Amino acid sequence: MILAVNHIEKSYGIDTILENITFHIEEREKTAIVGVNGAGKTTLFRILTGEISADGGDVFLKKETTMGYMAQNQQIESSRTIYEEMLSVFEKILTAEVRLREIENEMTHLSGKELSDMMEDYASLQHEFEQNDGYSYKSRLKGVLKGLGFGEDEFDRPLSQLSGGQKTRVYLGKLLLSKPDLLLLDEPTNHLDIASIEWLEDFLKTYDGSVLIISHDRYFLDKIVTKVVEIENRKSTVYNGNYTAYMNQKAINRDIQQKAYENQQRELKRQEEVIRTLKAFNREKSIKRAESREKQLEKTERIDRPDSLPSHMRLTLTPRIISGSDVLHAEELSKSYGGQRIFRHVNLDIKRGETVAIIGPNGVGKSTLFKMLLGEVPSDSGLMRFGTNVHVGYYDQEQQKLDSNKTIFDEISDTYPTLTAGEIRNMLAAFVFTEDDVFKQVSSLSGGEKGRVSLAKIMLSKANLLMLDEPTNHLDMFSKEVLEDALNRYEGTVVYISHDRYFINKTAQIILELSPEGITRYEGNYDYYMEKKAERARKEALLAAEQPVKGAAPAPVQTMxxxxxxxxxxxxxxxxxxxxxxxxxxxxxxxxxxxxxxxxxxxxxxxxxxxxxxxxxxxxxxxxxxxxxxxxxxxxxxxxx
Structure with a gap:
C-alpha cells in the first residue's frame, strides 16, 4: 500500500465539503476520483499534497514516496523554450554527463595508480548514469512531447508564447518524465486532442507508479483505472473495476439499498399497527404482548434511507420549426493564416436529423471551420449555404457569447424578454441554479456553470440546427449523460466538435475527420470509426508487405x-x-x-x-x-x- 486516507473531513465556515473520506491505493494501482462538480474532488487533492490541511482524519503516505501533482490549469512561468523546460527534469543526468566527459579528458593525461583510481570513479559514475536512463533521456523527452501533441518544429518555442492549455501540457510532460511514485492528475485530458489522450492512456497503463486521477472523461477512465472512489453527499464509496463497472454496481447497490429500506419501512408500519391493535384490546395478555413487540421493535437496527442523489440538470431540446431536408452544404472551403495553410478541400453535405461529430488534432482548424460556417470568419475560397428554414443554436466552448457583467438571471431575461420572472426561475432550476444562485455574476461562474447557462440559452432558442463546440468541456459525468439523452431525443440536426470519445460513441451517427487536406467521412459512431481506421491500417500494412514481392521485376533466367x-x-x-x-x-x-x-x-x-x-x-x-x-x-x- 502506497497511500491510505482515513475519515478525512473538511469544512469552510458552516459548509461541510468532505465528511467521511476513506480509501487506500496499492502500488502501481490506477484509481479514479469521481463526483459531480463541487463534490470536493480538487479539495481532496489539495489535502493529499499538503497544500491545505484537513479538519479531521489522517493521510498515510508510504515512507520515501515521491508525489507529483498536476492541477487543472497548471501554469509555468519561465524564459526557457519548451525543450529547455522539459530538459530541466534531467538535471542530475546532465550534470553526470558533463562530469563523465571531464573525466574522459582527464584520463588522457594520467597513468599508473591515478589512472586506475579515476577509472574506478568513471565506472561507478557511468553505472549510475545508465541506471538513470542517461543514454535514453533525449528520446524519452521527444517521445513525451510528441505524444502530448507538440511537433519538433515547436520544441524551440519560448514558453512565454504559449497558451494556458499548452503550458499545462508542458507541465504534464515534465511530470510524466520525472516518474514520481504517486501521480495525482486533475483533469489531465482537458487540453489534449484524441491522439494525445490515446497516447496518455498507453503511457499510464504501463506506468510503474500509482496514479490517482480526477477526470470526467469516461472513455479514458474505462481504459485506465481498476478502482473508482466516488465522492457523493460528502462521503466516499469505493468500487472495484473501471468506470462502466462502477456505474453498473452503483445502480445495483442503490436499488438494493432502496428496496431494503422500503421493505423495512413496510414491516415497521405493520408491527406498529399490530401493537396498536393489541393495546386496543385492553386485556392484560394483549398489553404484555404489545409491550414485548415494542421492545423488539426498539432493538431493530434501522436501515438508513439512501441519500438523495445530487441535483442534475434537466434538458429538453425542441426545434420551433422543421428545417428543409438539406441543412448545410459546403464545397472546397480553405483557410490560411499568415501564409500558412490550415486546411483545404473541405466539403460538407449535412441532412436534416443527422448528428455529426467533427474530430481532428488540435490546431487543425475545427473551431475555425465552425466560425467560417457561422460567418464570423471569412473563408479563403469555396462556397457554403444553409438550407431552407434553418435556425442555428451555437454553443461556444470559450463561452464568449455570455456577458460577464450580467447576472445569470439578466443573461436569460435580456436574451428572451418575453419570459416572466417565474418562467426564468423555473427554467434555471432545471439547470441547477436555484434561489440566490440566479443572481450570481457570470464572471464569477466556473466553467461548468457557464456551460449550463449556455445550454439553457440554446434550449430556449428552439433552434433546429445545433452547432456545439466542445459541449462536454467542464460538464460533470451526470450532466454529460443528460446532454447525451437530450441530443438522442432531439428531432433537429446536430453538428458538434468534441474530443470526448464516450460522448461521440453515444450520440454520433456520422464522424467527419478534419485534416489539412480535407474531410474524411465515416458513417457510424466512434467505435465504428476506430474499426474502420484499424481496418485501413491493416490493409495498407499488408499491401506494403506484399509490394516488394508483387512489384519486383521478374527474376532473370538463371545462366550456367x-x-x-x-x-x-x-x-x-x-x-x-x-x-x-x-x-x-x-x-x-x-x-x-x-x-x-x-x-x-x-x-x-x-x-x-x-x-x-x-x-x-x-x-x-x-x-x-x-x-x-x-x-x-x-x-x-x-x-x-
Whole structure:
C-alpha cells in the first residue's frame, strides 16, 4: 500500500465539503476520483499534497514516496523554450554527463595508480548514469512531447508564447518524465486532442507508479483505472473495476439499498399497527404482548434511507420549426493564416436529423471551420449555404457569447424578454441554479456553470440546427449523460466538435475527420470509426508487405554462370518472405478473433448487468482479452518493423 486516507473531513465556515473520506491505493494501482462538480474532488487533492490541511482524519503516505501533482490549469512561468523546460527534469543526468566527459579528458593525461583510481570513479559514475536512463533521456523527452501533441518544429518555442492549455501540457510532460511514485492528475485530458489522450492512456497503463486521477472523461477512465472512489453527499464509496463497472454496481447497490429500506419501512408500519391493535384490546395478555413487540421493535437496527442523489440538470431540446431536408452544404472551403495553410478541400453535405461529430488534432482548424460556417470568419475560397428554414443554436466552448457583467438571471431575461420572472426561475432550476444562485455574476461562474447557462440559452432558442463546440468541456459525468439523452431525443440536426470519445460513441451517427487536406467521412459512431481506421491500417500494412514481392521485376533466367550460393540465397529470401506473410496473416486473424471476443464480452456484460458477480467475471475475462489484443498489436507492429 502506497497511500491510505482515513475519515478525512473538511469544512469552510458552516459548509461541510468532505465528511467521511476513506480509501487506500496499492502500488502501481490506477484509481479514479469521481463526483459531480463541487463534490470536493480538487479539495481532496489539495489535502493529499499538503497544500491545505484537513479538519479531521489522517493521510498515510508510504515512507520515501515521491508525489507529483498536476492541477487543472497548471501554469509555468519561465524564459526557457519548451525543450529547455522539459530538459530541466534531467538535471542530475546532465550534470553526470558533463562530469563523465571531464573525466574522459582527464584520463588522457594520467597513468599508473591515478589512472586506475579515476577509472574506478568513471565506472561507478557511468553505472549510475545508465541506471538513470542517461543514454535514453533525449528520446524519452521527444517521445513525451510528441505524444502530448507538440511537433519538433515547436520544441524551440519560448514558453512565454504559449497558451494556458499548452503550458499545462508542458507541465504534464515534465511530470510524466520525472516518474514520481504517486501521480495525482486533475483533469489531465482537458487540453489534449484524441491522439494525445490515446497516447496518455498507453503511457499510464504501463506506468510503474500509482496514479490517482480526477477526470470526467469516461472513455479514458474505462481504459485506465481498476478502482473508482466516488465522492457523493460528502462521503466516499469505493468500487472495484473501471468506470462502466462502477456505474453498473452503483445502480445495483442503490436499488438494493432502496428496496431494503422500503421493505423495512413496510414491516415497521405493520408491527406498529399490530401493537396498536393489541393495546386496543385492553386485556392484560394483549398489553404484555404489545409491550414485548415494542421492545423488539426498539432493538431493530434501522436501515438508513439512501441519500438523495445530487441535483442534475434537466434538458429538453425542441426545434420551433422543421428545417428543409438539406441543412448545410459546403464545397472546397480553405483557410490560411499568415501564409500558412490550415486546411483545404473541405466539403460538407449535412441532412436534416443527422448528428455529426467533427474530430481532428488540435490546431487543425475545427473551431475555425465552425466560425467560417457561422460567418464570423471569412473563408479563403469555396462556397457554403444553409438550407431552407434553418435556425442555428451555437454553443461556444470559450463561452464568449455570455456577458460577464450580467447576472445569470439578466443573461436569460435580456436574451428572451418575453419570459416572466417565474418562467426564468423555473427554467434555471432545471439547470441547477436555484434561489440566490440566479443572481450570481457570470464572471464569477466556473466553467461548468457557464456551460449550463449556455445550454439553457440554446434550449430556449428552439433552434433546429445545433452547432456545439466542445459541449462536454467542464460538464460533470451526470450532466454529460443528460446532454447525451437530450441530443438522442432531439428531432433537429446536430453538428458538434468534441474530443470526448464516450460522448461521440453515444450520440454520433456520422464522424467527419478534419485534416489539412480535407474531410474524411465515416458513417457510424466512434467505435465504428476506430474499426474502420484499424481496418485501413491493416490493409495498407499488408499491401506494403506484399509490394516488394508483387512489384519486383521478374527474376532473370538463371545462366550456367550463376553460382549455386546465389540461387540458394534467392530461395531463402523468398521462403523468408512467405514465412513473414504467413505470420502476419496468422496474427491478423488472431486480432480479428480477439476483437470479436471483446465485442461478445461487452454484450454479455450488458446482459448480465443485474448479476454483479457474473458481470465482474465477464469484465475480468474482457480485461485479459484486451491485454492479449495489446500484445497481438505489438507483435503485428514488430513484424512490420
Amino acid at each position: 554462370t550463376d553460382t549455386k550460393s546465389d540461387w540458394l540465397k534467392q530461395k531463402e529470401q523468398q521462403a523468408a518472405e512467405r514465412k513473414l506473410a504467413a505470420k502476419i496473416a496468422k496474427v491478423e486473424k488472431a486480432i480479428e478473433e480477439t476483437e470479436a471476443a471483446i465485442a461478445k464480452a461487452d454484450e454479455d456484460m450488458a446482459a448480465a448487468s443485474s448479476d454483479y458477480a457474473k458481470a465482474q467475471e465477464i469484465f475480468e475475462e474482457k480485461t485479459k482479452l484486451e491485454e492479449k489484443l495489446e500484445e497481438l498489436y505489438e507483435e503485428w507492429e514488430g513484424l512490420h518493423a
